[in-house]
């Protein structure tokens with residue numbers, strides 16, 4: 001893979017963010033590690049100014065080996081929501097990870113594949129994905145000189161991987177929105193994010209929903225909190241309207257409602273109304289299966305009365 005030089009891109013990174021990343025590299029000097037990068041941006045295609053303002057750590061359930069690293073998405077999502085409560089303009093700019101443990105001095109094919117998939121997802125908020133890669137530890141150096149890192153950019157609908165030249169990167173002295181210091185973030189952020197950690201399954205849930213129910217979108221409103229709305233296709237080829245509401249309190253149970261369903265699906269609508277599911281994907285799968293079983297039963301058993309064919 002050839003890396004193209006990114007033109008017209010300016011990147012600002014607070015020294016505190018680089019410090020937080022290097023500290024994390026020190027903690028895992030055998031296995032790959034990484035995290036999410038938060039910040040804001042200006043411009044778009046021709047000129048793009050990226051300003052980093054935070055780094056979310058990998059989280060308590062991250063998985064690591066020398067060549068593999070998977071972040072704890074639930075934890076990171078909960079931190080992101082807390083930061084967003086206080087800094088509404090914050091964006092998830094991209095990810096950072098390290099290769100200083102495996103000697104690969106650039107992004108791997110797997111990294112690139114993953115980032116392309118992410119940036120081209122319809123639900124991805126920005127038209128780019130920024131990746132910071134720590135490439136090596138510098139023997140005998142300390143402070144912000146102890147590691148070398150590279151900066152990459154992927155763009156939506158673009159097969160190139162761009163490397164941001166060192167001349168376009170400026171280190172600045174600016175406070176971070178995360179990791180939080182005691183002074184910079186209200187106390188409730190710390191206590192609430194700790195509580196939210198074990199129950200937040202949102203990132204993974206949305207991944208599965210968008211893959212298997214592409215016409216169901218995740219939405220957010222002040223009144224309802226997070227919910228999903230859209231259509232799923234039943235076995236008879238009809239598009240059925242569904243809404244999944246997610247309880248705002250842990251353990252975030254999900255309820256699914258069929259809207260404007262045909263009369264034949266009335267038993268399913270009623271039965272679903274009594275159920276609570278652990279997440280949106282299981283609510284949608286249950287609704288789809290129950291509808292299909294009911295449609296099939298109705299079509300094939302005009303004569304004999306059959307019992308309930310589906311269960312949740």
Ligand SMILES: [Zn+2]
Nearest residue numbers: 097107108111
């Ligand atoms: Zn990698």
